[in-house]
Amino acid sequence: MPRVIFYTATTLNGFLADDHDSLEWLFAVQQDEDSFAPFIANIGAIVQGSTTFEWVVAHEGLAEHPEKWPAFYGARPTWVFTTRRLTQIPGAEVRFASGSVREAWPEIAAAAGDLDVWVVGGGDLVGQFADAGLLDELRVQIAPVTLASGRPLLPRDLASDRLHLESIAQNGQFAELVYTVRRPDQPEEARDAV
Numbered sequence: 001m002p003r004v005i006f007y008t009a010t011t012l013n014g015f016l017a018d019d020h021d022s023l024e025w026l027f028a029v030q031q032d033e034d035s036f037a038p039f040i041a042n043i044g045a046i047v048q049g050s051t052t053f054e055w056v057v058a059h060e061g062l063a064e065h066p067e068k069w070p071a072f073y074g075a076r077p078t079w080v081f082t083t084r085r086l087t088q089i090p091g092a093e094v095r096f097a098s099g100s101v102r103e104a105w106p107e108i109a110a111a112a113g114d115l116d117v118w119v120v121g122g123g124d125l126v127g128q129f130a131d132a133g134l135l136d137e138l139r140v141q142i143a144p145v146t147l148a149s150g151r152p153l154l155p156r157d158l159a160s161d162r163l164h165l166e167s168i169a170q171n172g173q174f175a176e177l178v179y180t181v182r183r184p185d186q187p188e189e190a191r192d193a194v
């Protein structure tokens, strides 16, 4: 079964974006190596919430330039969770979904095949995967930035018996932490064998 990975940048105090969904704070932070290219090479399907999708569409002008979509996600099928009717990007493999992530999961997993699933965000959608016992890994690039408020990284209670620190690395101004997530039904000793 594919693994579900939340790969993201975050402020030091746990925000994905500011209150207006701006990422200006992120663009000012310097990295030495491109950690995204090796990450996405192993991704077969992508999941994101509607705010994240609409931000990319607006920020990159994808409605006017749909041919730019592959530069972000390639041909990977992307599920966008929304209760609204959003505009499709011509030529992009975007599928709109709503309701339980568990219900959508078999189709997402089948699309990913032998590769992994990237949950882009936001935090609550990642929380929905955690609630469903479907979240396997957190890969967070922590920026040396704090914001007074904003969109939360992961608004759930996950105690230290659920998160296992796998690695710490520096990339320019970022600290990258990788945690495996123990599923609620997985015995603790199985975690170390992952």
Ligand SMILES: NC(=O)c1ccc[n+]([C@@H]2O[C@H](COP(=O)([O-])OP(=O)(O)OC[C@H]3O[C@@H](n4cnc5c(N)ncnc54)[C@H](OP(=O)(O)O)[C@@H]3O)[C@@H](O)[C@H]2O)c1
Binding pocket: 008, 009, 010, 015, 016, 017, 020, 021, 022, 023, 026, 048, 049, 050, 051, 052, 053, 055, 056, 081, 082, 083, 084, 097, 098, 099, 100, 101, 120, 121, 122, 123, 124, 125, 128, 151, 152
């Ligand atoms: N720092 C980073 O690297 C990074 C990474 C990811 C995201 N971001 C940013 O962080 C912000 C995240 O925004 P956000 O917290 O609002 O999260 P989001 O997950 O992008 O969007 C939340 C919206 O998605 C829809 N949704 C979520 N779950 C659903 C479900 N199960 N069924 C149907 N619809 C569902 C709902 O909107 P509707 O039903 O109204 O459509 C909900 O309000 C964005 O600004 C994004 O650009 C930053």
